[in-house]
Amino acid sequence: MWAIAGLTLTRTMTALVHGVGVKDPTILCGVALLLICVATPASYIPARRAARVDPMVALRYE
Secondary structure (H helix, E strand, O other): OHHHHHHHHHHHHHOOOOOOOOOOOOHHHHHHHHHHHHHHHHHHHHHHHHOOOOOOHHHHHH
């Protein structure tokens, strides 16, 4: 579903940003790399913090 929406929006973005092709591999790889660079610390930091909690303490909390 998101891929279809993304491909549909590329036509709109082509009209707004001149010089960017509909399927420009440099832009697509750049956006994918940016998302990976943001998502990795966003998921690693909370996971590391949760791993430090003693399971019995977490179960007793509830």
